[in-house]
Amino acid sequence: MTTIADQLHHVQAQIAAAAAQAGRPPAAVRLLAVSKTFPAAAVREAALAGQRDFGENYLQEGVEKIAALRAMTDIAPLIPPLTWHCIGPIQSNKTRLVAEHFDWAHTIDRLKIAQRLSDQRPAHLPPLQVCLQVNVDGGATKAGCTPAEAAELAQAIARLPRLQLRGVMSIPDPQPDAAAMLAVHRQVVAVFDALRRLPGLDGLDTVSLGMTADMDSAIAAGSTLVRVGSGIFGARDYSGRA
């Protein structure tokens, strides 16, 4: 039987190979394990195998899992604190859950949401680490700001006291072939490179790009953080979800 630990090691090897192929050190690419729809026991298994960063899309589910993992005091000596990333859409009436429970939020595409997260971030926690979500390939209905909007939005977010802007995130649509996929990934990295040249934004260090199906291409383009769900935990079952 293939275990979560086996799959995790397989994904780590795939990241290292893709990085080597691109002439980048394997440590340049961070692995975010996307545990949405999977139980706390699956996160525990991955954490015991050494995984530290976990991503959740559905806020209530994520908050419950964060609490469940904290309550597993039997494994506390084995598992240093986990880092929790919100990678799902954030509505304005849900910002408090993100501000109070997560370490990162990847899907910021409006100043109003960023402002609320900054206002609601508890004083005893470090600043919330955030990425600006950019939409390089979709129409107006797709989440994410346009590349043209990115500079002004990034500079405004960077001024908020309780957020730390780390870079960009994107969820490109699948493309018909590898060359087209790579071209889209490169557009995301180009937005990041342009932001980093702006005053005050030279410390940006994160391109959150690539999932199970497109991680090799994303790493070739310059992704620094891949978000991998099914490649680690297996196929998702959404049937229990309203």
Ligand SMILES: *Cc1c(COP(=O)(O)O)cnc(C)c1O
């Ligand atoms: C679900 C999800 C992932 C992981 O997708 P897989 O194809 O299972 O690797 C990555 N990023 C986001 C934003 C997601 O919603």
